[in-house]
């Protein structure tokens with residue numbers, strides 16, 4: 001592919017370059033994928049107001065998320081197995097984000113470890129945690145995030161049990177891939193991926209293997225999740241983590257106004273309105289459709305962020321217009337990473353920046369902090 005002009009170009013390239021099981025892992029939603037599809041189609045239904053003959057000189061996308069300056073209010077979301085989309089994927093994505101001036105969030109389920117990211121970047125990054133049964137491991141994870149100088153902890157609440165993604169079962173998802181005949185035939189068509197992967201030692205879950213008890217490999221993500229993630233998670237545990245961490249806390253996976261109210265009382269700095277990219281509760285509302293009621297419930301009390309479905313700068317502006325202070329991209333940057341490594345993540349961020357900047361101007365605004373529902377056509381949201 002000669003010219004990359006949008007996120008879909010990166011997706012097509014990633015699909016060609018990344019082994020099938022990892023491409024599918026990133027690109028799937030749970031069960032019928034109805035929520036996964038709604039995440040995008042609900043963005044499309046919202047229409048922008050075109051304004052003309054307004055001074056559009058001197059535009060800025062700079063803002064803050066939980067008080068931290070960002071070049072644009074778009075962070076890289078925590079995504080599992082990122083180092084399988086491309087060798088050392090988390091390090092490459094973190095470097096691209098740092099250079100661009102947006103937060104990078106490392107997933108607990110990453111291939112590169114917290115320490116790997118700290119050693120390869122110079123600015124603080126964010127770290128995402130799941131509630132595990134093994135509290136000693138969790139305590140150590142929080143201490144490792146602190147030692148790595150992470151500037152925010154993102155606590156995911158919507159994955160104590162794993163939504164089924166059919167393709168992962170069919171593909172026999174493991175990291176690294178098991179060398180079955182089917183996998184070897186597929187890997188033979190991805191020579192660059194294989195060569196890069198042979199040059200790194202990071203091929204398993206860097207935050208976990210060697211750190212959590214009795215875990216030397218995670219043959220299947222679903223059985224590992226069932227064994228390790230704590231299904232009894234309650235808001236008291238959230239309070240325990242908030243105290244143990246003591247720094248900025250962002251709660252991810254809120255889709256209901258009632259949960260948003262509880263999260264606001266929990267003392268968290270922000271919530272992320274999210275359905276986990278349509279990967280968990282199939283049949284749930286899209287994040288963008290859930291946002292207005294959550295803004296009504298807690299918008300005056302805490303920062304509200306949004307992920308799930310963002311594939312363009314226009315999508316980002318629509319989320320901001322409905323009240324989000326920040327947004328996250330997951331698949332969009334993974335496509336860039338799978339397509340072209342660090343340069344692909346930078347390409348993704350540049351595409352979104354240009355789309356945001358031009359679209360904001362065409363809506364008659366020059367400062368992203370001025371974006372509100374006035375840029376939307378009434379009756380379309």
Ligand code: GLV
Pocket residue numbers: 079080109159276279
């Ligand atoms: C993990 O976060 C997943 O969605 O697989």
